[in-house]
Amino acid sequence: MDDEFANFLTHLECGLTSEYHQAGEVHGLSRAGKPLLARYDLSAIKANADRDAILARTNGFWKWRELLPVRETKNICALGEVDTPLIALNNLHKNGTVIVKDEGRLPTGSFKARGLALAVAMASELGLTHLAMPTNGNAGSALSAYASRIGLQTTVACPDDTPAINIEETALQGAKVYKANGLINACGAWIKAGADKGLWFDLSTLKEPYRIEGKKTMGLELAAQMGWALPDVIFYPTGGGTGLIGMWKAFAELIELGWLEKNDLPRMVAVQASGCAPIVRAYDAGKRFAEPWEDAHTFAAGIRVPAAVGDFLILDAVRASGGFAIAVDDEAIEHARQTVAQREGLLLCPEGAATYAAYMAARQNGQVSADERAVLFNCATGLKYPMPDAGEALDLANPA
Numbered sequence: 001m002d003d004e005f006a007n008f009l010t011h012l013e014c015g016l017t018s019e020y021h022q023a024g025e026v027h028g029l030s031r032a033g034k035p036l037l038a039r040y041d042l043s044a045i046k047a048n049a050d051r052d053a054i055l056a057r058t059n060g061f062w063k064w065r066e067l068l069p070v071r072e073t074k075n076i077c078a079l080g081e082v083d084t085p086l087i088a089l090n091n092l093h094k095n096g097t098v099i100v101k102d103e104g105r106l107p108t109g110s111f112k113a114r115g116l117a118l119a120v121a122m123a124s125e126l127g128l129t130h131l132a133m134p135t136n137g138n139a140g141s142a143l144s145a146y147a148s149r150i151g152l153q154t155t156v157a158c159p160d161d162t163p164a165i166n167i168e169e170t171a172l173q174g175a176k177v178y179k180a181n182g183l184i185n186a187c188g189a190w191i192k193a194g195a196d197k198g199l200w201f202d203l204s205t206l207k208e209p210y211r212i213e214g215k216k217t218m219g220l221e222l223a224a225q226m227g228w229a230l231p232d233v234i235f236y237p238t239g240g241g242t243g244l245i246g247m248w249k250a251f252a253e254l255i256e257l258g259w260l261e262k263n264d265l266p267r268m269v270a271v272q273a274s275g276c277a278p279i280v281r282a283y284d285a286g287k288r289f290a291e292p293w294e295d296a297h298t299f300a301a302g303i304r305v306p307a308a309v310g311d312f313l314i315l316d317a318v319r320a321s322g323g324f325a326i327a328v329d330d331e332a333i334e335h336a337r338q339t340v341a342q343r344e345g346l347l348l349c350p351e352g353a354a355t356y357a358a359y360m361a362a363r364q365n366g367q368v369s370a371d372e373r374a375v376l377f378n379c380a381t382g383l384k385y386p387m388p389d390a391g392e393a394l395d396l397a398n399p400a
């Protein structure tokens with residue numbers, strides 16, 4: 001290693017069977033067809049890394065280098081990452097009890113930057129040259145940005161009703177973009193067929209091991225920002241569930257490192273839209289795996305995911321944490337977006353607004369109390385999404 005950073009990745013493990021898979025090789029899913037989880041020598045990290053020295057670094061999620069899989073610094077693709085702010089909704093709730101982590105401040109305007117930066121860096125490290133994925137919008141944008149930054153080629157397929165801004169930003173950042181006549185799962189099958197032919201590497205959600213490692217940094221960053229402590233409850237807008245799985249993994253690693261002041265884990269809440277709620281349905285039915293959702297619809301496109309390959313990892317984390325899964329309809333999501341924008345001056349994306357709608361529903365039905373500290377994830381900038389028409393016509397001949 002010709003680098004100032006030691007690397008502690010030891011191997012990968014099947015998320016279902018724990019079967020060993022070797023590091024340093026290209027992997028998709030495990031041999032059992034399930035997501036792979038990266039494993040580290042945590043006792044060596046504990047002996048060699050210092051949590052406060054890490055915190056003193058300024059480069060956003062890349063500061064967690066010892067807990068990430070990338071070996072060589074030349075594979076790090078950076079676009080000015082920042083630690084995303086915690087913003088308490090103090091006009092609407094008792095001081096400091098409801099906090100939004102605003103991920104819209106990241107490069108490409110969404111938390112997809114975390115996962116894709118890591119996936120692209122590892123693809124580069126492992127010698128891949130052409131990456132492809134299906135996307136509902138933000139993933140494609142983050143992929144194209146980071147891949148172009150480090151000189152890799154990208155192809156993306158999205159449903160043809162994906163917001164134009166996502167399609168256009170993704171194309172401008174260098175990807176070949178296809179608008180497809182089907183939902184994300186159908187796009188995923190098309191990308192997979194191309195990968196099987198050797199046209200490109202399939203970077204679909206959880207179908208390679210490293211996006212989780214990027215999303216994991218949300219959990220590390222949150223713990224550090226809260227003084228090496230965790231909130232009582234986390235509301236996460238759940239599509240493929242990468243972030244929820246990643247944060248749960250982060251908390252386990254932090255406990256093993258002894259870096260938390262108290263080992264109290266938050267309850268994890270998976271938030272979905274009632275027009276596409278496969279995880280909520282499986283949670284309610286007591287199942288470990290989720291059936292695909294038919295006729296998925298919601299204007300919160302980021303959580304319009306009818307089937308998730310990491311379903312059991314999401315459901316295991318939700319149950320192990322004592323949390324729950326909850327669905328909210330589009331009307332409640334829109335109402336939540338308007339409430340938070342008007343009362344707090346914070347413009348959420350629809351998926352972020354879904355977490356606030358879910359928080360309010362959970363308060364109403366007693367699943368969460370007013371004294372509990374809740375963190376809601378606003379996963380993207382509100383500016384990328386259609387908004388209600390506004391503005392009144394003015395004839396300047398009339399006085400103010």
Ligand SMILES: *Cc1c(COP(=O)(O)O)cnc(C)c1O
Binds near residue numbers: 138205302379
């Ligand atoms: C991708 C995405 C989600 C879902 O994230 P997962 O971690 O894959 O569940 C939610 N909201 C937005 C805006 C997204 O882009």
